[in-house]
Amino acid sequence: MTPEDLAVAVRAALAGLVSSGELAIDVPDEIVIERAKVKEHGDYATPVALTLAKAAGQPPRQIAQMLADQLATTAGITRVDVAGPGFLNITVAADALGALAHSIVTAGPAYGTSQTLTGQNFNIEFISANPTGPLHLGHTRWAAVGDAIARVLAAAGADVAREFYINDRGVQMDRFGASVMAAAHGRPVPEDGYHGGYILDLAADIVAEVPGIRELPEGEQLEAFREEAYRRQLAQQQRVLDIFGTHFDVWYSERSLHSSGAVDRGMETLREHGHVFEEDDAVWLRTTDHGDDKDRVLIKSDGEMTYFASDTAYYVDKRVRGFTTALYLLGADHHGYVQRLKAVAACAGDDPDVNIEILIGQLVKITQGGAEVRLSKRSGTMVTLEDLVDEVGVDAARYSLIRYPVDSPLTLDLDLLVQRSNDNPVYYVQYAHARISSVLRNAAELGIDWREQDFQAGLLDHEREGELLRVLGEYPATVATAAELREPHRVPRYLEQVATAYHRFYDTCRVLPRGDEGISAQHVARLWLCAATRQVIANGLALSGVSAPERM
RNA sequence: GCCCCCGUAGCUCAGGGGAUAGAGCGGUGGCCUCCGGAGCCAUAGGCGCAGGUUCGAAUCCUGCCGGGGGCACCA
Numbered sequence: 001m002t003p004e005d006l007a008v009a010v011r012a013a014l015a016g017l018v019s020s021g022e023l024a025i026d027v028p029d030e031i032v033i034e035r036a037k038v039k040e041h042g043d044y045a046t047p048v049a050l051t052l053a054k055a056a057g058q059p060p061r062q063i064a065q066m067l068a069d070q071l072a073t074t075a076g077i078t079r080v081d082v083a084g085p086g087f088l089n090i091t092v093a094a095d096a097l098g099a100l101a102h103s104i105v106t107a108g109p110a111y112g113t114s115q116t117l118t119g120q121n122f123n124i125e126f127i128s129a130n131p132t133g134p135l136h137l138g139h140t141r142w143a144a145v146g147d148a149i150a151r152v153l154a155a156a157g158a159d160v161a162r163e164f165y166i167n168d169r170g171v172q173m174d175r176f177g178a179s180v181m182a183a184a185h186g187r188p189v190p191e192d193g194y195h196g197g198y199i200l201d202l203a204a205d206i207v208a209e210v211p212g213i214r215e216l217p218e219g220e221q222l223e224a225f226r227e228e229a230y231r232r233q234l235a236q237q238q239r240v241l242d243i244f245g246t247h248f249d250v251w252y253s254e255r256s257l258h259s260s261g262a263v264d265r266g267m268e269t270l271r272e273h274g275h276v277f278e279e280d281d282a283v284w285l286r287t288t289d290h291g292d293d294k295d296r297v298l299i300k301s302d303g304e305m306t307y308f309a310s311d312t313a314y315y316v317d318k319r320v321r322g323f324t325t326a327l328y329l330l331g332a333d334h335h336g337y338v339q340r341l342k343a344v345a346a347c348a349g350d351d352p353d354v355n356i357e358i359l360i361g362q363l364v365k366i367t368q369g370g371a372e373v374r375l376s377k378r379s380g381t382m383v384t385l386e387d388l389v390d391e392v393g394v395d396a397a398r399y400s401l402i403r404y405p406v407d408s409p410l411t412l413d414l415d416l417l418v419q420r421s422n423d424n425p426v427y428y429v430q431y432a433h434a435r436i437s438s439v440l441r442n443a444a445e446l447g448i449d450w451r452e453q454d455f456q457a458g459l460l461d462h463e464r465e466g467e468l469l470r471v472l473g474e475y476p477a478t479v480a481t482a483a484e485l486r487e488p489h490r491v492p493r494y495l496e497q498v499a500t501a502y503h504r505f506y507d508t509c510r511v512l513p514r515g516d517e518g519i520s521a522q523h524v525a526r527l528w529l530c531a532a533t534r535q536v537i538a539n540g541l542a543l544s545g546v547s548a549p550e551r552m
Numbered sequence: 553g554c555c556c557c558c559g560u561a562g563c564u565c566a567g568g569g570g571a572u573a574g575a576g577c578g579g580u581g582g583c584c585u586c587c588g589g590a591g592c593c594a595u596a597g598g599c600g601c602a603g604g605u606u607c608g609a610a611u612c613c614u615g616c617c618g619g620g621g622g623c624a625c626c627a
Contacts (some may be wrong), residue, residue, distance in 0.1 A: 297625045335556045512587045
């Protein structure tokens with residue numbers, strides 16, 4: 001008996017009351033079923049009667065009572081009480097609740113997946129850093145969260161492609177090349193260039209690996225340094241992301257957007273829809289037709305394409321490639337792009353509420369020794385993705401970044417994360433997984449083949465067992481909600497509840513036989529519950545790209 | 553000036569209209585003769601302010617106060 005099962009039962013009960021004429025309402029699609037917070041409220045509670053009272057024109061307690069009478073006859077439900085202003089408190093039979101342990105183990109990695117987003121084809125673009133330096137902490141947040149969103153969407157049945165847009169065109173690239181070239185000659189880096197220490201490393205590598213590069217003619221040499229540095233820096237970003245466990249399906253070069261003709265095609269699409277005009281010798285997109293606060297330039301009066309022109313073409317190209325939704329994950333410093341990107345979709349003839357979706361992630365701050373560590377790509381004192389991983393490891397880094405909703409600013413205390421202690425909740429969750437793994441190993445050593453034993457769900461009737469089962473039953477809804485709202489932080493937060501419920505269970509419920517005690521059906525039932533818990537933790541950690549260790 | 557985000561426990565943060573607002577760290581006090589104490593139990597401590605909507609608001613709306621970020625024929 002899961003919350004979903006109960007929702008079905010409640011809906012059926014409502015439908016029954018409607019058809020018998022006792023209730024005049026439309027049966028709602030969504031029925032709120034909550035896990036009871038205090039044990040006097042049974043196992044589950046629902047406020048449906050309160051919600052429907054006005055529409056039905058009847059007092060909530062009266063509706064609740066009619067529902068209670070109906071539900072009390074439902075198999076698996078042992079008790080239904082009307083409480084307070086009209087809540088329904090439902091108590092479920094131990095065997096109906098305990099059966100969940102078996103179905104979780106049977107479902108395995110599939111437990112928690114659904115088809116709620118089946119048919120949707122997402123292009124999820126994130127990080128999209130310039131290839132002019134290492135990935136810093138802001139990129140790192142998206143490296144973890146973007147990947148987690150992709151995983152959660154896929155778990156909900158959607159098709160997902162992860163895409164990294166390489167900003168390899170424009171003046172920043174030239175500044176980057178000039179910086180490396182200057183460093184290669186031992187000259188100071190230009191004022192508007194990149195000053196990080198990595199520039200010196202790049203210069204040294206290139207000089208060593210490309211003989212004679214410093215003797216090339218000025219213009220040719222600048223280009224050579226730019227391209228060599230670009231290639232190496234991109235490879236470095238790719239290597240770091242690979243270690244981090246975030247794997248992109250497509251690395252899309254801005255240059256290729258131009259060379260493939262996609263920019264021209266995109267421009268043509270916009271013209272067809274009548275939103276392109278010329279003024280002051282420049283070519284504009286009339287984004288104000290669709291909610292932007294000013295029109296945007298596509299081609300400057302000097303004939304140069306703007307970055308915005310690439311962006312529009314890139315969007316159109318994503319749609320041409322067959323994605324139903326282009327999902328953009330941007331930093332808070334780009335929030336001004338939201339309106340114009342939405343307008344681009346509208347100008348291309350799409351529905352901006354359906355075909356394009358933009359998530360804004362607030363900035364990450366990091367403190368060390370009580371002081372903020374600055375994050376400037378050009379300062380040379382930036383904290384990079386690599387730094388973070390070196391110090392705290394991939395699991396702790398990913399977990400602590402995913403654990404918070406992206407629309408709230410985040411401050412990470414490096415001193416705290418550096419400690420490999422339970423200061424970090426990731427260890428708390430992983431520890432629960434390792435602990436269960438140990439119990440199951442011990443069971444195997446004792447020769448207990450619990451999978452082959454008769455599972456008696458009704459034996460899981462201890463309060464702590466019920467508590468744990470109810471938490472485990474919330475996993476599918478947690479994943480589906482995380483996908484629907486693009487809020488992957490819900491999963492780790494949920495796993496922390498699972499870990500707590502497990503530890504509480506384990507603290508009072510002996511799982512394995514003691515000493516020379518024989519194996520009872522209760523031991524077997526509890527082993528099933530342990531295995532189910534471990535499965536949920538493993539599935540949930542996988543959605544965050546965090547490992548589920550058997551030992552720690 | 554206009555736009556976006558945030559304000560919840562000493563600290564870092566959860567809480568998509570529901571009953572007594574949670575977690576980790578930090579305080580205080582307990583629990584190891586057998587399955588992992590990286591754990592469990594108890595206790596102290598909080599919704600920035602003022603209105604509004606609602607049977608019910610930390611949650612939705614308005615205003616104010618405080619903090620962060622953004623405005624371009626830059627990328």
